[in-house]
Amino acid sequence: MTRAAPRSSLGWLAPLAWVALGAIPGALLRWWLANTPLANTLGCFVVGAAGLLGTPSPRRKLLVGVGFAGSLTTFSSWIHALLTLLEQGQWSQLLSQLPRDGLLGVAALLLGAAVHRRWSRGPSSPSGADLRR
Numbered sequence: 001m002t003r004a005a006p007r008s009s010l011g012w013l014a015p016l017a018w019v020a021l022g023a024i025p026g027a028l029l030r031w032w033l034a035n036t037p038l039a040n041t042l043g044c045f046v047v048g049a050a051g052l053l054g055t056p057s058p059r060r061k062l063l064v065g066v067g068f069a070g071s072l073t074t075f076s077s078w079i080h081a082l083l084t085l086l087e088q089g090q091w092s093q094l095l096s097q098l099p100r101d102g103l104l105g106v107a108a109l110l111l112g113a114a115v116h117r118r119w120s121r122g123p124s125s126p127s128g129a130d131l132r133r
Contacts, residue, residue, distance in 0.1 A: 015062050022067020029072055036077045037101055043073035044105040048112020051120070 026043075033039045050056065050064040078101065085094040 015058075018059050018062035019067040019070075022063040022069075023071040026068035026071035030074065036074060036081060037104065040073045040078060040101065041104045041108045043069040045108040045112040046072070048109040049115045049119075050112075051116045053109070053113050053116075 029042075030039050033042070046069050047053070047065060050060060050069075052061060052065045052069075056065070082094060082097065085091075085097065
């Protein structure tokens, strides 16, 4: 007669499963987009829209933050593109792309967070004060 393994000994599988479930669609979307700045900006929006700036559940953080957004965004591809510009001596494009991509990412993150706050409040019925505007 074999004895079943205690649940705690396999507890490490659950976080891996959540990451994998998010990573597969994130990686497929990244492959389909084939545009690093767009993928990175979309990933930032997703992080904000999923409510990951606050105190998300551990599952949501693993599924969306680490899994989906982690496989969708790609720092290494972005750095490679910047290095290529550097090697080609395209300083003006390099120096404009750095802040542009950073600002796009932050803006997308904040927009996503605003969308999350709006969704979290749920639908509201119009009040008389709202109708007077």
